[in-house]
Amino acid sequence: xxxxxxxxxxxxxxxxxxxxxxxxxxxxxxxxxxxxxxxxxxxxxxxxxxxxxxxxxxx
Amino acid sequence: xxxxxxxxxxxxxxxxxxxxxxxxxxxxxxxxxxxxxxxxxxxxxxxxxxxxxxxxxxxxxxxxxxxxxxxxxxxxxxxxxxxxxxxxxxxxxxxxxxxxxxxxxxxxxxxxxxxxxxxxxxxxxxxxxxxxxxxxxxxxxxxxxxxxxxxxxxxxxxxxxxxxxxxxxxxxxxxxxxxxxxxxxxxxxxxxxxxxxxxxxxxxxxxxxxxxxxxxxxxxxxxxxxxxxxxxxxxxxxxxxxxxxxxxxxxxxxxxxxxxxxxxxxxxxxxxxxxxxxxxxxxxxxxxxxxxxxxxxxxxxxxxxxxxxxxxxxxxxxxxxxxxxxxxxxxxxxxxxxxxxxxxxxxxxxxxxxxxxxxxxxxxxxxxxxxxxxxxxxxxxxxxxxxxxxxxxxxxxxxxxxxxxxxxxxxxxxxxxxxxxxxxxxxxxxxxxxxxxxxxxxxxxxxxxxxxxxxxxxxxxxxxx
Numbered sequence: 001x002x003x004x005x006x007x008x009x010x011x012x013x014x015x016x017x018x019x020x021x022x023x024x025x026x027x028x029x030x031x032x033x034x035x036x037x038x039x040x041x042x043x044x045x046x047x048x049x050x051x052x053x054x055x056x057x058x059x
Numbered sequence: 060x061x062x063x064x065x066x067x068x069x070x071x072x073x074x075x076x077x078x079x080x081x082x083x084x085x086x087x088x089x090x091x092x093x094x095x096x097x098x099x100x101x102x103x104x105x106x107x108x109x110x111x112x113x114x115x116x117x118x119x120x121x122x123x124x125x126x127x128x129x130x131x132x133x134x135x136x137x138x139x140x141x142x143x144x145x146x147x148x149x150x151x152x153x154x155x156x157x158x159x160x161x162x163x164x165x166x167x168x169x170x171x172x173x174x175x176x177x178x179x180x181x182x183x184x185x186x187x188x189x190x191x192x193x194x195x196x197x198x199x200x201x202x203x204x205x206x207x208x209x210x211x212x213x214x215x216x217x218x219x220x221x222x223x224x225x226x227x228x229x230x231x232x233x234x235x236x237x238x239x240x241x242x243x244x245x246x247x248x249x250x251x252x253x254x255x256x257x258x259x260x261x262x263x264x265x266x267x268x269x270x271x272x273x274x275x276x277x278x279x280x281x282x283x284x285x286x287x288x289x290x291x292x293x294x295x296x297x298x299x300x301x302x303x304x305x306x307x308x309x310x311x312x313x314x315x316x317x318x319x320x321x322x323x324x325x326x327x328x329x330x331x332x333x334x335x336x337x338x339x340x341x342x343x344x345x346x347x348x349x350x351x352x353x354x355x356x357x358x359x360x361x362x363x364x365x366x367x368x369x370x371x372x373x374x375x376x377x378x379x380x381x382x383x384x385x386x387x388x389x390x391x392x393x394x395x396x397x398x399x400x401x402x403x404x405x406x407x408x409x410x411x412x413x414x415x416x417x418x419x420x421x422x423x424x425x426x427x428x429x430x431x432x433x434x435x436x437x438x439x440x441x442x443x444x445x446x447x448x449x450x451x452x453x454x455x456x457x458x459x460x461x462x463x464x465x466x467x468x469x470x471x472x473x474x475x476x477x478x479x480x481x482x483x484x485x486x487x488x489x490x491x492x493x494x495x496x497x498x499x500x501x502x503x504x505x506x507x508x509x510x511x512x513x514x515x516x517x518x519x520x521x522x523x524x
Binding site for chain 1: 359361362364365366368369372380383384387392393395396397399400401402403404405407408410411412413414415416417418461
């Protein structure tokens, strides 16, 4: 995905009407790379199929 | 008891005002005078509500003179991070954009509860833009400065809260903590801070950041003041959908209860990595005082930090999406760049982060069947220099801002209550996290109080003023 990250950023920005200026791209890309690395760390964890989200917990 | 209101604890002020040894107005004027002198250095306040404070203080004095019961915080000056709604002020949340909001029509719930207990709001406090920050720096208002060395960070995002209490401008301040924003400034500024259980204190009429992770809580210079503030702010609130319906559970009467039978363990693995020697020393001192020798491992803590990061950047981006489209040049550029990146994270990762949170929380709660308290560092180091971009942890040079909270994020991720307690090392203080099971703030505060009585933890006098 990294090889195509600039294309991905362009497509997402256009799709979501985000005004991504060229001057901001390097910093946004650096942040995105960090976030995706951490996201993959979460993604790698084998969760049971029946685990549910816990947006709010009461106990 | 200290002789001047500016040097008195909140409990001492309330006792003196209740017994009419001093007036609430005198306590308020003392705080305003100290702010006028020292905030030129600290830059902790963005708004000083002097007229409102004097009016409120006179009302407290009048009520006491009329024989009405004084509240537990009678005449105690306090201030709030500027993401709390303050009637008549635009809730800027550290931003330029929010200054265009209309003045708030009503105070945040926690301000109302503090003032119902007799406290006197004296102002709003500097913070990192939209709370997406661990440094206390702010592109629009300038950095909050550390009261022990004004060339150093106050920590963030509740930097003004840490600076104001650490600098003894006010005895109590309120802040917010999404990933560590109470515990980090407490560590850097040498204050006590309480991040309660998620859902314990109402967030109504405060500007959000990450609804799944946002907490509000108090800062103070001693544990009794911290507990006093926490106690009066408890209680259900229909205006915050995440606020628990649990009844008020006062902690002040429990503070002096024996802690010798509590099972205390040290967080191992992840929490013993990426630390400078001062952080190791602080945890060791606290553990030794409590007789803690057992180590427990919070499973998958690094992944928990990663999941908290993903939820933060994506929920933050969702919150600010329209502002990113319409006013991208009015953000602090590094905040804007993080939020743009957050908007580009696929939703499936967010869902997996939320589900991982469920799994992780269940595993960590299992630990609390055999321990009552877990000790962990609050920050990897003492306060870095303002503007410092990198530091070296375990031989690796890392960016400062995102890594200051690496030891706080896996804890707030699952909403556990934490008392941050300052170890007064020289030349700079640093805090330790006292972590308890959900809804057991009483245990965290009891341990904090015991450590304070032993002289192991204390808010040092401001060294930089």
